[in-house]
Amino acid sequence: MEKLLEIKNLYVNYKTDEAVVHALNGFTLDVYKGETLGLVGETGAGKTTMCLSTLRLLPEDIGEVVSGSIKYNDIDIMKASKNQMRQLRGAEISMIFQDPMTSLNPIMTVGEQIREVLDLHYPDMPPKKRDTRVDDIMKLVGILPERKDQYPHQFSGGMKQRIVIAMALVSEPKLLLADEPTTALDVTIQAQILELMKALKESFNSSMVLVTHDLGIVAEFCDNVAVVYAGSVIERGSIEQVFSRVKNHPYTDGLFNCIPDLTSEAKRLTPIPGYMADASNLPKGCKFADRCVRCREKCKETEPELQEVDKGHFIKCWYADERSGET
Amino acid sequence: MSGVLVETKNLKKYFPHKLGFVHAVDDVSLKIKKGETLGVVGESGCGKSTLGRAILRLHEPTDGDVLFGGKSILHMKKGDFRKIQTNMQMVFQDPYSSLNPRMSVNELIAEPLKVCKTVTGRTAMAQKVRETMELCGLPERYNNIYPHEMDGGRRQRVGLARALVLDPQFVVCDEPVSALDVSIQAQILNLLMDMQERNNLSYMFITHDLCVVRHISNDIMVMYMGQVVEYAPKKEIFEHQAHPYTKALLSAIPTTDLSRRNRQRHVLKGEVSNPINPEPGCRFAPRCPYASDKCKEPQVLTEIAPDHFVACHECCK
Numbered sequence: 001m002e003k004l005l006e007i008k009n010l011y012v013n014y015k016t017d018e019a020v021v022h023a024l025n026g027f028t029l030d031v032y033k034g035e036t037l038g039l040v041g042e043t044g045a046g047k048t049t050m051c052l053s054t055l056r057l058l059p060e061d062i063g064e065v066v067s068g069s070i071k072y073n074d075i076d077i078m079k080a081s082k083n084q085m086r087q088l089r090g091a092e093i094s095m096i097f098q099d100p101m102t103s104l105n106p107i108m109t110v111g112e113q114i115r116e117v118l119d120l121h122y123p124d125m126p127p128k129k130r131d132t133r134v135d136d137i138m139k140l141v142g143i144l145p146e147r148k149d150q151y152p153h154q155f156s157g158g159m160k161q162r163i164v165i166a167m168a169l170v171s172e173p174k175l176l177l178a179d180e181p182t183t184a185l186d187v188t189i190q191a192q193i194l195e196l197m198k199a200l201k202e203s204f205n206s207s208m209v210l211v212t213h214d215l216g217i218v219a220e221f222c223d224n225v226a227v228v229y230a231g232s233v234i235e236r237g238s239i240e241q242v243f244s245r246v247k248n249h250p251y252t253d254g255l256f257n258c259i260p261d262l263t264s265e266a267k268r269l270t271p272i273p274g275y276m277a278d279a280s281n282l283p284k285g286c287k288f289a290d291r292c293v294r295c296r297e298k299c300k301e302t303e304p305e306l307q308e309v310d311k312g313h314f315i316k317c318w319y320a321d322e323r324s325g326e327t
Numbered sequence: 328m329s330g331v332l333v334e335t336k337n338l339k340k341y342f343p344h345k346l347g348f349v350h351a352v353d354d355v356s357l358k359i360k361k362g363e364t365l366g367v368v369g370e371s372g373c374g375k376s377t378l379g380r381a382i383l384r385l386h387e388p389t390d391g392d393v394l395f396g397g398k399s400i401l402h403m404k405k406g407d408f409r410k411i412q413t414n415m416q417m418v419f420q421d422p423y424s425s426l427n428p429r430m431s432v433n434e435l436i437a438e439p440l441k442v443c444k445t446v447t448g449r450t451a452m453a454q455k456v457r458e459t460m461e462l463c464g465l466p467e468r469y470n471n472i473y474p475h476e477m478d479g480g481r482r483q484r485v486g487l488a489r490a491l492v493l494d495p496q497f498v499v500c501d502e503p504v505s506a507l508d509v510s511i512q513a514q515i516l517n518l519l520m521d522m523q524e525r526n527n528l529s530y531m532f533i534t535h536d537l538c539v540v541r542h543i544s545n546d547i548m549v550m551y552m553g554q555v556v557e558y559a560p561k562k563e564i565f566e567h568q569a570h571p572y573t574k575a576l577l578s579a580i581p582t583t584d585l586s587r588r589n590r591q592r593h594v595l596k597g598e599v600s601n602p603i604n605p606e607p608g609c610r611f612a613p614r615c616p617y618a619s620d621k622c623k624e625p626q627v628l629t630e631i632a633p634d635h636f637v638a639c640h641e642c643c644k
Contacts, residue, residue, distance in 0.1 A: 042508040043479075156598055157371075186370040186535060188595045191579040195594055213508060216581030243585050258513035260542035262565070262582055268520070269542070271513035275478065 010068030019280035038218030041228035111148025230287035237313035338391035347604035366544030416490035422482035480511035
């Protein structure tokens, strides 16, 4: 399969008054054409930072790419001009932000907001055609086109998220970065929105990176999954490889153990001991060593590389071959 | 019935609105036994938080009754209610906004003691605070730390310590883990269950996460737009759920179990309708795949199996 996005060894820092926060530490990830990739991790793992760096939207003066490269098709994102980036954002790569309540402009009608994308990226398109495109996409996401003259506050949370999705998809992007698109929504609405995104993604034949902290969503809606911990990908593989739980990174294993699920009869949950490593003061070896059940001397000294344990299944652990649950 | 600690009878809470009344909680009757947990599930805006608050009289109920240990707390004298109130506490959803940023952990946990005076004397109070902190997994070095210096999981431990320091018998937990990461969520759930075992606590556990509710509850109540649509022991709900809304809710949960991946999902159409002056009849009918004319009549909670109540004429046939 062809690579669409290639992130290599990316290091991103945020500078604050007190300390330098290492948000991404050697983040390496490839996204292939037509793939739906689930990006899983806890708060502060660097999922959103990865999306923002890809679009070069890191907060100015605070966020900084220290080293590494991001390539989209053949364009080097790090070296692209401002103009080139503007061409990419929204047209080729779009992003759906986490919170539909705050990512819409409250003083613009929703129709105008969707149309704005076309106005900016397709100035040559006849205005009539732009209007029909807006109507079409609204129908696709399940909102009556008659409502396009209404303002965001007149819509419910689920409806607003549909509008945000419509904005992201109206230009038929090749790559869609969805940053927790359903976290703010109820389960029944969540199911509607995810089904919708999946269908739209297929009809436009685009790739999608679905950022979430919910392993269940990944299992049901993605083809592949990448698990992020403390700013780097620690496991990458197909859903079958990762969720069959034959070989896993100890952190992935821990994540599985601490979700209450619908079938197990366990009385107590097994939480991962401790808290995530402080991103302003990272340990020198494996970032997960402190909380890890497989941790040995070697882990505290040197950081492991991503190793291929099966075809297409990568784990960043010295003892990746050990079976899940074995200690 | 013996062993029932908290009971509500046809509890109603309506909020005035310029167009009429918002029926936030409509005719809810429930029973929570000593040492057991009732899980309340529903979508946002279905009235589950209002129900929790109405039971504690944080919202004065519009109609109906709340009994605590067999006594009605709604018609009690203020002084008597104050005494009972210490037995009923609440843990709030958002550990970020429910703690006073200008108080240290020690002050935060001591505050309920100062207000309710269940323990008097400075040394006794300090002792009680120390014990509670230890129980909730807060080491002593956190004494002088302020909320902004802690992460969500530790803040939620402080929230829980504030509720438990009064040795309550009943705690309303309003989405205590939904703002937390999964690995931290498991720690807090374990802590809640340990506390229950140790102090024989009763919980009312409000959440929208069915996996969590399955883990922690004895009975489960499913609410839709202020009304109870299904109320049954946990096992019944997960194995023989009857109401179409419960079915949709259960099938909507994404699971990590790959064998369930390609199952037939009942994806609901539409969204929750307007709770202001709702029509009589089933409030779920506009989204229900089985809706018929009969749904326009008021639905009555009917017992279809022992302790299993459903408000749907279709399921009661």
